Amino acid sequence: MKRLLILGGGTAGTMMANKLAPVLDANEWQITLVDQEETHYYQPGFLFIPFGIYNRNDVIKPKRDFFPSEVEVIVSTIEEIQAADNRVKLSNGKVIHYDLMIIATGSRIAPEETEGMTGEGWHKNIFDFYTLKGAEALRKFLxxxxxGKMVVNIVEMPIKCPVAPLEFVFLADWYFTEQGxxxxxxIELVTPLPGAFTKPIAAKFLGQFLEKKNIKLTADFNTGRVDSANNKIYSWDEKAVDYDLLVTIPTNMGAEVIGNSGLGDDLNFIPTDKHTLQSKQYENIFVIxxxxxxxxxxxxxxxxxxxxVLFENILRxxxxxxxxxxxxxxxxxxIESGFGKGILIDFNYEVEPLPGKFPLPGVGPFSLLQETRMNHxxxxxxxxxxxxxLLKGAEFPIEAQMSMAGKMRQ
Known part of the structure; x- marks a missing residue:
């Protein structure tokens, strides 16, 4: 029997298990999924915890509630991926051989990559909200x-959910207003980007929001170190920003095992064909x-x-x-913008976020690059x-490929 091995049981790995289990012949293929944790985290919900909108119970569930019964699940950390030999070594000593592999090991924050970040101020007046622990600690602080002065700092790109720092400052504006x-x-947003977002039209629109909400934007700031004794962050060219409260989006990196196995770049992300999702190094490995x-x-x-796309390509x-x-x-x-309103953006490699209606042209019900209660x-x-x-692999009416229907070209 052949084996399809899925590394990672988060959002992407769970979706793939649910999509593939019903269609692969159980007499020919064994699907095995490896993950180091039993708990599934709804990571978009971490954003709401510091402001008391969600709590722990809203964002966690047992992972096994979402895995198909026919999938073999192994709870273990991965010691090494030996891709040249089509096998994976687990920390419990077990070696799993595979014929085909999907890597869905995700990314993680690495605050230790920034000098001084995890020093004496960590979780005292320096917090992240990309982990449940950090979000809960920040909730208690707030x-x-x-x-005082709250600085929200993106250390470097790429990061998970690039709009989350913007959402955080918008929600902070609402929260502090509610608190009187x-x-x-x-409030100051400090980013390595040249503006509020990576794409010009959206950056202009979101920049106007920052101005309207009296949120200062400091762009092109590449964070080099944190001086927690004096409550300052410094860029690599020694510009300084002071803070009373630092909310950090630290360096994001792929799983350590990716780097240790020689499969990743400098940040442990896997070189992947951007259209087929096949590994550039091994043809029987796909990444998601x-x-x-x-x-x-x-x-x-x-x-x-x-x-x-990956479901179709695995079968092919x-x-x-x-x-x-x-x-x-x-x-x-x-993008949650506070006060019961939100913004929606829809884009791809070639087309930046544009105004319009989504998903139905002229109807919506959601509005692109507009602040509405429906978007909230x-x-x-x-x-x-x-x-x-989503986790169960259900079909959605929205196509995987972006549509220009309903969008207004600028």
Whole structure:
């Protein structure tokens, strides 16, 4: 019997297991999934925890609730991927041989990569919100904070969910207003990007939002070190920004085992064909989600659109047919803007976010690059969609490839 091995049981790995298990012949293929944790985290929900909108129970569930019964699940850390020999060595000593492998090991924050980040200020007045632990610690801090200067700093790109730092400052503006201390809080977004976003039209639109909400933007700031004793961050060219509260989006990296196994780049992301999702190094390895080095967003919507293309290409690979170069970098993201409103962006490798209606031209019900209450409810209902449909590999009416229908060219 042949083995399809899936490394990683997060969003992307779970979707692929659910899509492939019903269609692969169980007499020919054994699907094995390896993950080091039993708990599944709804990572988009971490953003809401510091502001008391969600709590721990809203963002965690047992992973086994979402795995197909016919999939062999092994809970273990991975010691080494020996791709040249088609095998994976686990920390429990077991060696798994495979014929075909999908790597969905995701990405993680690496605050230790920045000098001084995890020093005496860590989780005292320096916090992340990309982990459950960090988000909960920040929630406790904000509950009793009386004001000062809050700096939200993106250390370097790429990061998971590139719009999350913007959402954080928008929600902070709302939260401090609700607490009656907005006039006592200075909010500054410090980013290595040349603007609020990577694409010009969206960057202009979102930059106007920052100005309207009295949020300062410091661009082209490449963070080199943190001086927690004096509450300052320094760029590599020695520019300084001071803070009372630092909310950091640290360096994001792929799984350590990717680097240790010689499969990744400097940040442990795997060189991947950006259209077929096949590894550039090994033809029987495919990569999905945050583990890739693709120039697309590291976001859940991207993993979902990738899964549609990868599902087809896995079946084509098994049948010996040519792969389809169908992934176009499609991403769409709801951006929570505070006060019960939100913004939606939809884009791909070639087309930047544009205004318009989504998904139905002229109808919506969602509006692109506009702040609406409907977009807010789209964001808030996504948690139900995630737990009940997305992870289970359900079909969606939205195509994997981005459509220009309903978009207004600028």
């Amino acid at each position: 509950k009793f904070w009386e004001g 201390i907005r006039d006592k809080v200075e 989600g945050d583990a890739t080095d693709l120039p697309s967003s590291k976001a859940g919507s991207v993993a979902h659109f990738e899964s549609e 690979y098994i049948d010996g047919r040519p792969l389809k170069p169908d992934f176009d970098g499609h991403a769409n993201c709801f 409810w789209g964001k808030m209902t996504f948690r139900w969609v995630y737990w009940n449909l």
